[in-house]
Amino acid sequence: MIVAIDGPAASGKGTLARRLAAHYGLPHLDSGLLYRAVAHHVAARGGDLHDPEAATQAARALDAATLGDPALRGRHAGEGASIVSAHPGVRAALLDFQRSFAATPPGAVIDGRDIGTVICPDAEVKIFVTASAEERARRRASELAGRGEPVDQAAILEDIRRRDERDTTRAVAPLKAADDAVTLDTTNLDAEAAFRAALAIVEGNPKRRRTA
Ligand code: CDP
Ligand code: CDP
Numbered sequence: 001m002i003v004a005i006d007g008p009a010a011s012g013k014g015t016l017a018r019r020l021a022a023h024y025g026l027p028h029l030d031s032g033l034l035y036r037a038v039a040h041h042v043a044a045r046g047g048d049l050h051d052p053e054a055a056t057q058a059a060r061a062l063d064a065a066t067l068g069d070p071a072l073r074g075r076h077a078g079e080g081a082s083i084v085s086a087h088p089g090v091r092a093a094l095l096d097f098q099r100s101f102a103a104t105p106p107g108a109v110i111d112g113r114d115i116g117t118v119i120c121p122d123a124e125v126k127i128f129v130t131a132s133a134e135e136r137a138r139r140r141a142s143e144l145a146g147r148g149e150p151v152d153q154a155a156i157l158e159d160i161r162r163r164d165e166r167d168t169t170r171a172v173a174p175l176k177a178a179d180d181a182v183t184l185d186t187t188n189l190d191a192e193a194a195f196r197a198a199l200a201i202v203e204g205n206p207k208r209r210r211t212a
Pocket of ligand 1: 008009010011031033035036081082085086111112113114115163167
């Protein structure tokens with residue numbers, strides 16, 4: 001079974017994907033980490049994130065073993081990821097890795113922006129996770145506060161809006177729900193309620209029943 005989870009920044013897609021993967025005993029891929037790693041690699045060498053050549057080269061040379069680097073989780077890498085991810089060469093270079101991850105039995109739960117639309121258009125289950133920008137900013141802020149980091153609410157909201165804008169308007173693989181995705185609005189759901197709603201979507205999915 002392949003479960004594709006897409007949605008904007010801080011919608012809770014990673015948390016949901018991890019829980020679904022654990023529940024169904026499937027490997028989980030956070031595809032955002034790939035773009036974060038590319039941005040990190042370019043920046044660490046003093047390169048320009050807006051330069052498609054430098055970014056594409058970094059994507060081709062990407063070593064999946066480096067995806068655990070904690071530096072990739074920061075705000076900086078996320079912002080950089082949204083810049084390099086707009087280069088078609090970067091997306092092309094990361095395509096095979098994601099498709100083979102999905103194609104390896106017993107399947108996978110993958111979260112990102114274009115999993116249901118581009119990477120795994122035939123996924124048995126597609127969930128598009130959303131929440132209002134204000135709620136997503138609140139979630140990011142409480143994550144930072146939980147780590148003892150300074151919190152600037154206005155800057156976080158601005159950051160989320162800029163990322164939404166960039167991700168939804170880019171020419172290649174923009175953030176959008178696949179036609180056959182089920183949208184899950186988590187604005188008023190905590191992570192547990194979102195997980196239960198997602199389970200109901202997976203279990204009630206006619207495509208999954210056919211393949212189970
Ligand atoms: O966790 P958060 O949603 O903040 O970020 P992420 O999922 O790690 O993604 C960081 C950036 O990578 C996004 O803003 C996208 O521009 C890009 N991305 C993408 O283009 N396609 C994906 N499948 C995943 C991430
Ligand atoms: O992967 P993405 O950027 O979409 O979001 P995340 O990192 O999974 O979740 C961001 C934060 O929101 C985490 O601290 C979650 O505990 C929290 N949260 C959630 O994941 N789901 C909800 N329905 C509500 C809050």
